[in-house]
Amino acid sequence: MDRSHFYALMEGDGKLDYEVYLNTSQILKAQKPMTDLCNKDELMFQIVHQIEELWMKLIGYTLLDIDDYIQETNTHRVISLFQRVHQTLTLMTSQLRLLESMSPKEYQEIRLQLGNGSGQESPGFRTLLKMPPFLWESYQKHYLDQKGLTVEKIYNSQYSHCEAYVVAEALTEFDEQFQAFRIHHLKLIYRTIGIGAKSLKGRSVELLQKGIQQRFFPELWDIRGAMTDAWGGEYGVKRDALGNKNNAAHDN
Numbered sequence: 001m002d003r004s005h006f007y008a009l010m011e012g013d014g015k016l017d018y019e020v021y022l023n024t025s026q027i028l029k030a031q032k033p034m035t036d037l038c039n040k041d042e043l044m045f046q047i048v049h050q051i052e053e054l055w056m057k058l059i060g061y062t063l064l065d066i067d068d069y070i071q072e073t074n075t076h077r078v079i080s081l082f083q084r085v086h087q088t089l090t091l092m093t094s095q096l097r098l099l100e101s102m103s104p105k106e107y108q109e110i111r112l113q114l115g116n117g118s119g120q121e122s123p124g125f126r127t128l129l130k131m132p133p134f135l136w137e138s139y140q141k142h143y144l145d146q147k148g149l150t151v152e153k154i155y156n157s158q159y160s161h162c163e164a165y166v167v168a169e170a171l172t173e174f175d176e177q178f179q180a181f182r183i184h185h186l187k188l189i190y191r192t193i194g195i196g197a198k199s200l201k202g203r204s205v206e207l208l209q210k211g212i213q214q215r216f217f218p219e220l221w222d223i224r225g226a227m228t229d230a231w232g233g234e235y236g237v238k239r240d241a242l243g244n245k246n247n248a249a250h251d252n
Helices: 003-011 017-022 042-071 073-099 104-114 123-130 130-145 151-157 161-193 207-213 218-234 245-252
Strands: none
Touching: 042 073, 042 104, 042 123, 042 130, 073 161, 104 161, 123 130, 130 161, 151 161, 151 218, 161 218
């Protein structure tokens, strides 16, 4: 097949209504020209990372809406939009698997094209890292403080699966999904450049492990540990039909 012919077909001419609306003339020319690619995998590498940036733009935009709805305590909208965020994060994580088809050698050739750049410079990633504290501030004020609630109350002493609890679990899911993406990304780095290698910035890749230890909403994780510790003294204690401790069983 004539490669140049099909390359032109892939990019289109940008004149049809669909092309104009989606701005395909810019989107499909946002990658390096086919003839300038350093190897057969560079197009995939660029497209995957460009799509990741678009997904993160959507997540950031959606989180701004979520923050507005949290301040209105519009729980239904908060939950439905968080579902969108969670599905998008799942897509971001799953599409990283495409990059696992690169050999280490092919990645090293692509890496040379980046100069001093690295994923830590991603505008979408840096933006998302800054947004959780504002989400927590809005949640704390409108779902907890204004209702006389605390994290401990909604999870334990006054647990009723209330709206404050449901939103807290949505925040937890966002935290978990984002960390899953970071973990998968770190494993991809291990697979392509190794565990002990330096990053493009000259820092050890091991430093990236600090990022996956970051929790956006530590209060929502800490309450689980606190509750488990509080219940720990009850483990292995048998009770009778009235709920009273069976001391003999406990002593044994």
